[in-house]
Amino acid sequence: NAGVTQTPKFQVLKTGQSMTLQCAQDMNHEYMSWYRQDPGMGLRLIHYSVGAGITDQGEVPNGYNVSRSTTEDFPLRLLSAAPSQTSVYFCASSYSYRSYNSPLHFGNGTRLTVT
């Protein structure tokens, strides 16, 4: 099992550019999510999904879109990148939406810089 795979590992964008951060898991997990980690801020939830075709907003959803067409994949789209989106992005998945049933499995992160 590869677990949770994020690509790319690093990315530099110019303001206004768009891109998609990829996240895939091979554990048949029901729940997937995206977090951003900023210095001194901890991890903040951007969007999450409790199954294919179902997504919802987290704490900081503005500027990001997601979709979940398959159980395995949960891409995060930045439609028009802004310097405020410079951050480290983590994808995480778990077997169940219920936290007491299963822990979150994290990817290695994508370090995004917007200039």
Place this chain on the structure above:
Amino acid sequence: AQRVTQPEKLLSVFKGAPVELKCNYSYSGSPELFWYVQYSRQRLQLLLRHISRESIKGFTADLNKGETSFHLKKPFAQEEDSAMYYCALSGSWGSQGNLIFGKGTKLSVKP
């Protein structure tokens, strides 16, 4: 509002000394609390959860509802414990969608 506070950004101890990483939370209902850890060059991973009442790698954490705390403790720190530690709260019926993380404490264990 749901909130997790880790008051120490950095905690430095010597090998063999006791360690306590503090975590306080704010939540009006019955919380679920977790400790996640990120070792150097590794992924963030679950260390322990209060509902399991377990000891992992010598670490324990007790939920104190009166003091709204979930401090992580280990009686004798080891160098391999050096890592970033995050306390997390699930405040909505055990939902991952409402898992809130603290800002983290970096533990440094010196030889």
